[in-house]
Amino acid sequence: MTLVDVGDSPSRLEGKVSATIICWILGFGSIVSWNSMVTIGDYYYNLFPNYHPSRVLTLVYQPFALGTVAILTYKESKINTRRRNIIGYSISFASTFMLILLDLATSGRGGLGSYMGICALVASFGVADGCIQGGVVGDLSFMLPEFIQSFCAGLAASGAVTSALRLITKAAFSNSDNGLRKGALLFLAISTFFEFLCLLLYTYYFPKLPIVKYFRSKAASEGAKTVKADLVAAGIQTKDDQHEENANQVERLSNKQLFLRNIDYALDLYLIYVLKLSIIPGFLFENTGEHQLGTWYPLVLLAAFNVWDLISRYLPLVKFLKIESRKGLMIAILPRFLLIPAFYFTAKYGDQGWMILLVSILGLTNGYFIICVMTTAPKGYKGPEQNALGNLLILCLQSGIFSGIALDWLWLIGKKNAF
Structure with a gap:
């Protein structure tokens, strides 16, 4: 087997x-289409006011992402x-392009047929996400x-950039005919x-x-x-028989053993995303009431959530700010659930300034804890085990997203015309 000398120091x-920059771009691109769909939620609420698009599209997306990740893991x-x-x-590329074609074919009209087409393409986003995130991580x-930190920062950056662009395009097209639609199409093109x-x-x-x-040779x-x-x-030729011999000679922990040894990290990611998706995007679009910003x-x-989520993903790069204690991470993550009653009472009694503060806190803690977990968990394992653990962590993350989406519907209990 002709390999790069694994005795060399990677430094x-x-x-x-270049690899760090590409990882950032791969993270940005892996979810930018879905973040664009979330960010242009106002356009879809204008087209489909009675179909709860922010909640329904998320609910369509996630089972396909979770199912794909589970099978591939x-x-x-x-x-x-x-x-x-x-x-x-x-x-992901083909589905995003098809969204543009669908909107052009229907001339931006609503209706059940158009909505079902969008749902089908959103389901394909879920499949793409399931392939990419587990595979790349x-x-x-x-x-x-x-x-990993750069890839995860790219994920957050896609949300921050799409939010910023959405505010710009909304302002730019606010006085033009079909302004929401023009902004949405621009998003999808980007x-x-x-x-x-x-x-x-990634390919070339x-x-x-x-x-x-x-690292791949190692x-x-x-x-x-x-x-x-x-x-x-990469131009490194391998011999199948020697590759099989290497695989057979090196024993590795099974997926079950890896999961049990890292169940606290798995639970950390699950809890982080349960909280996030029980609030974003459905609660923000449907449960925050009427305010001066309209x-x-x-x-x-x-935008506030996405910006602070992005900033916080760089904080663990400062060594003394990073939590590496497994027990410390769990102790720090659990109190975040106090944000749920805080959001409820702020939406009912508070003004928009307090809501922006809460969303910022949610974003700040979300990104920070994700990086702490994702960069600490793989340490101390062999290459095949680290690859398997990365997939397992993404599976737990996706499970948390799915649970959060389901819980997000509870905010509609007691509301008039909720369904």
């Missing part, structure tokens, strides 16, 4: 900065990670923690471009970076089968 290999050790991620980005888990960019970078440039080849020497296609794409109000709240 001496070229490509770390179960088969993780035998899956071609390169093919998995390329398929994911390809589906699993891949980066046996590389540098900075790569998302389509970034999906295509991610597809090109990322595998050839020396530091990436080093994982292969520890028995990982998932990196074979990536090594071939139709701008949910967009401002969403």
Whole structure:
């Protein structure tokens, strides 16, 4: 097996900065289409006022994401990670482009048929997300923690950038005919471009970076089968029989053993996302009442969350600010659930300033704890185990999202015309 010399120090290999930037772009592109859908929620509420689009589209999206992640996590050790991620980005690119075509074909009209078409494309976003997040995070888990941090920061940046652009486009098109529609189409066009960019970078440039080849070669020497296609794409030829011999010689923990050893990290991610999705986006668009900002109000709240979520994902880079204690993380995450009654009473009695503050706190703690968990959990394991653990953590994260989406409907209890 011809591999990069795994005895080299990764600090001496070229490509770390480029890899970090590409990881950020891959994170940004992996979810920018879905964040665009969430951010243009005001457009869909204008088209489908009686269909609860922010809640329904999220509920359509998530089972497909969770189901895809669950299947691929179960088969993780035998899956071609390169093919998995390329398929994911390809589906996301094609689905975003189809959303534009659907809107053009229907001339921006509402109706059940158009809504069902959007739901079908949103389901494909879920499949793409299930392919990409587990595949990329699993891949980066046996590389540098900075790569995972950069990928996760890109995820948050997609929300912050789409929120900022939405505020700009809403202001720019506010006095023009079909202003909401023009802004929505612009969003989807930008998302389509970034999906295509991610597809090109991941397929042709990322595998050839020396530091990436080093870590994938190291994982292969520890028995990982998932990196074979990536090594071939990088010009590193492998012999099947020797690859199988390496895999058989290196024992690894099973997925069950990895899960049990890291059940606290899994629970951390589950709880983080249960809280987030029980509030965002449904609560912000439907339960915050009427305020001076009018139709701008949910967009401002969403922007506040996304900006602080992005900022907080860089805080753990400062070593003394990062929580690495497993018990400390759990103790810090649990009190966040006090935000639920805080949101309820603020929506009922408070003004918009207090709501913006609460959303900012939610975003600040959300991103910070995600990075602390995702960069700490893989330490101390072999390459194949780190890849498997990365997939397991994403599965728990997606489970938390699904549960949060289901709980988000509880805010509608007691409301008139809720269903």
